[in-house]
Amino acid sequence: MTVFTGLIAGEWLGSGDRSPDENPSDLDVPVGETAASTLAEVADAVAAARAAFPAWSRRSPMDRADILDRAANLVFERREALGHLLSSEEGKTLAEGIGEVARASQVLRFFAGEALRLTGEAQASTRPGVDVQVTREPIGVVGLITPWNFPIAIPAWKLAPALAFGNCAVLKPAELVPGTAAALVGILVEAGLPAGVLGLVLGRGAVLGDALVDAVDAVSFTGSVATGRAIAARCAAAGRPVQCEMGGKNPLVVVDDADLDKAVVAALNGAFFSTGQRCTASSRLIVTGGIHDRFVAALSKAMTALRVGPALDPTTEIGPVVDGRQLAKDIEYLDRAAREGGRVIGGERIEAATRGHFLSPALVVDTTPAMTINREEVFGPVASVVRVSDYDEALAVANDTEFGLSAGICTTSLATARHFVRNAEAGMVMVNLPTAGVDPHVPFGGRKGSSFGPREQGAYARHFYTVVKTAYIG
Ligand code: NAD
Numbered sequence: 001m002t003v004f005t006g007l008i009a010g011e012w013l014g015s016g017d018r019s020p021d022e023n024p025s026d027l028d029v030p031v032g033e034t035a036a037s038t039l040a041e042v043a044d045a046v047a048a049a050r051a052a053f054p055a056w057s058r059r060s061p062m063d064r065a066d067i068l069d070r071a072a073n074l075v076f077e078r079r080e081a082l083g084h085l086l087s088s089e090e091g092k093t094l095a096e097g098i099g100e101v102a103r104a105s106q107v108l109r110f111f112a113g114e115a116l117r118l119t120g121e122a123q124a125s126t127r128p129g130v131d132v133q134v135t136r137e138p139i140g141v142v143g144l145i146t147p148w149n150f151p152i153a154i155p156a157w158k159l160a161p162a163l164a165f166g167n168c169a170v171l172k173p174a175e176l177v178p179g180t181a182a183a184l185v186g187i188l189v190e191a192g193l194p195a196g197v198l199g200l201v202l203g204r205g206a207v208l209g210d211a212l213v214d215a216v217d218a219v220s221f222t223g224s225v226a227t228g229r230a231i232a233a234r235c236a237a238a239g240r241p242v243q244c245e246m247g248g249k250n251p252l253v254v255v256d257d258a259d260l261d262k263a264v265v266a267a268l269n270g271a272f273f274s275t276g277q278r279c280t281a282s283s284r285l286i287v288t289g290g291i292h293d294r295f296v297a298a299l300s301k302a303m304t305a306l307r308v309g310p311a312l313d314p315t316t317e318i319g320p321v322v323d324g325r326q327l328a329k330d331i332e333y334l335d336r337a338a339r340e341g342g343r344v345i346g347g348e349r350i351e352a353a354t355r356g357h358f359l360s361p362a363l364v365v366d367t368t369p370a371m372t373i374n375r376e377e378v379f380g381p382v383a384s385v386v387r388v389s390d391y392d393e394a395l396a397v398a399n400d401t402e403f404g405l406s407a408g409i410c411t412t413s414l415a416t417a418r419h420f421v422r423n424a425e426a427g428m429v430m431v432n433l434p435t436a437g438v439d440p441h442v443p444f445g446g447r448k449g450s451s452f453g454p455r456e457q458g459a460y461a462r463h464f465y466t467v468v469k470t471a472y473i474g
Contacts (some may be wrong), residue, residue, distance in 0.1 A: 002032035004178040006202045007185055009040045009048035011197030012250035013025060013039065016203055017287065021178055024091040024320040025310035026354035031088045034178045034370040036203035039211050040441050042170070045199030046215040049141040050167035057138045064164055067114040070191035071106035075101060075152075075184070086180045089310040090151050091357070092274045094312050104156035104184065106440045111461070118462065131473045136466035137413035139241065140217035145205065145231070146224040148322055149277045149379075151177035152184055156218045157440070159188070161461035163198070166470060170199040172212055174223070176322060178202045198333035210234070211247035218242065220456070220464060222279075225449055231450050243453035245445060247281070248405035249379040251398035251436040252282035253420065255391050255411045256290035262432050263291075263410035264298045268432025270408065271362040271383035272306060274440075275319050279450075280406040280428070280436035284374055285385045286394045292387045292470075296365055300345050303361045321357040321380055330359055330380035337364045337373040342384065365428045369397050377403070391416055399425045404447030406435040 004021060014035030016044050020240035023032045037045075056064075075082065076279050083098030091102070114428045120135040120239025144158040154173055162169045173181035185200045203210055203228065213234050218241040228244035235242035252270055254263045287295050311319035321327040347362025361381040364373050373384045388394045398407055407426035411417050417431045427446035428438065438444055443455035454463040 001030070002179070003035050004032055004182045004202060005035045006037040006041060007182075007189070007198065007200040008037065008045045010197070013041070013405040014173040014202060020374060022323065023088050024322055024370060024434070025088070025312065025356040028355055030341050031085070032179055034175070036171050037201040038039070039208065042201050042208050043215060044212045045170045045201055046141055046212070046463070048196035049170055049291050049414070050196060050200055051212045053140060053168045054196045056168055059077055059166070061101050061115040061118065064166065065112040067188070067192040068112035068115065068160060068164060071188050072105045072112060074187045074191060075108060076105040078187075079105070082180070082183055085183060085313065086151050086177075087319065089179055090176045091311050091322050092277075093319050094275055094314065095317050096166060096319075097311070100150060100153050102350070103440060107133055107153065107156045107457075108160050110441050114161065114459065114462070116166035118461075118466070119425055125390070125472060133473065134469040135469050135471065136165070137464060139465065141168045142465065143171065143212045143216035143219045144169055144171045145209065145212070145219065145221045145223065145415060146171065146173050146181070148174035148176040149274070150278070151180035154222050155181055155184055156215070157444075159221075159455055162220075163188070163193070165462060165465045167465055168197045169359055170201060170216065171213060172201050172205065172208060175202070175204050188412050191214045196264045200319060214238070217239075218408070221245070221343060228452065234334065241464065243456065244450055247283060247376055247403060247447065248279045248281065248446065249375065249403045250280055250282055250406045250408070250426070251284045251286050251401070252408040252435055253391075253394045253398055253410070254285065254291060254295055255394060255409070255413075255416060256288045256322045257416070258291060258410035259412055260291065260294055260298060263441045264302055266408065266410055266432065266434045267383065268306075269303050272303060272318060272381045275321055276361070276381035276383070277322060277379055280438070282408060282435040283378065284398070285383055286388055286397050287385055288388055288390055288394060292385075296363070296385055303363055305345060306361055308358050308360050309352050310354055310356060318361060318381060321359050324357060325382060327357045327359060330378060330382055333373060333378045333380070333382060334362055334364070335373060337367065337384065340371045340373070342367045342371060342373060347382065369400055374403070395420065395423055399423075402427060402449040405450035406430065406431060406446070409433040427455075
């Protein structure tokens, strides 16, 4: 059986506990085994990154660009095998898995270019004979903590800018997806990354997290609100830069003048694809009275037709839920929605040829904004529908949340679209599109409880992964 280990000071090793790396599509055949890192290995990985930092941060940006570019090519060339591994561990369909791998390749390629585009400013001083230069330098050793739902794209969009700008990094991926993270790290090493520049530690966040957070110079985290807030507080107490991307409860507003077919496609994709396990999932469908019944009828029909099954089966459209804990959580939220007065369509356990965590997509109708299903993130193939009287009420309901990651509207009115873009309290706004599905070269992030710190991705990534120096030269 394949054993996944960390990469500590250039050596693949894991001296901690062993645990199975489960396949949510087939619980009888694990993907492999994880050999967890020990606290001493976390310390060693960070120490090796510190030792590698002076040389790596002074390497020509062309060298760093070349390594990232080679890694981008390798990831793309191996997208089928990597997608297979990713979908086996995480459960999204093979097409989604391969698509995510291709996205990771694009991210690596984009940041290969960014390594060469790090600009500064030259300004006149107020003092004669003095020049002022504003430059950006790498921070040092960054700790990167990632969730399970995008096992290669999220590590790539943290690692690529970290390395492009001359930082060293230690990655701690989610415990459910060690293999995909190890494969990405292996490719970066194969592409020419010197030993120590990048470390990988595997294991439970509750065990390794504090040791990593306390040892590095900055932390970039993606995951749940509770973990993110705890990490942000720990970093703030130590005066350490931190960036957190956390949960969502993203509204998709559908108003009377919407193109019904487009709205159904946006909701179906946004709510249920990738088994709804996306921070940007369209989990609250807020629909005005004139289109509500037609929309619910068409969406339920399309949702019920989605084929749920093993991730690698080419006919599967919705893969399994990632693990037993998340499945129990999804079902508990559906039960609670029913107890609070919602009507649940779908949301049933599905038997397949293999033993897995299969759940049919669920739509909870007749809900009110105060119900738990409209307040808390479920993170499964579950969406709720809130009926509202008009656009103004829809906007108010859309913004009535502690989250603010993504928000969408389906409308054929330019005026309504423009008003929503301006007034939605979210970091990303979509018009006639699902709330999920973003480009790799532009900023990603949210407002309110969804995000903390500078944006990720695109040219904006430099704001987190570099520090500014102002030099006065007399
Ligand atoms: P999680 O918070 O349980 O875990 C995320 C990571 O943090 C894992 O690697 C975990 O091991 C680690 N961790 C756990 N406890 C820790 C601690 N005390 N110290 C340090 N690290 C610790 O989240 P998850 O269940 O893996 O992912 C699901 C969540 O991620 C959802 O809430 C989802 O919305 C969010 N998410 C957000 C985005 C975004 O960009 N906003 C993207 C994807 C997922």
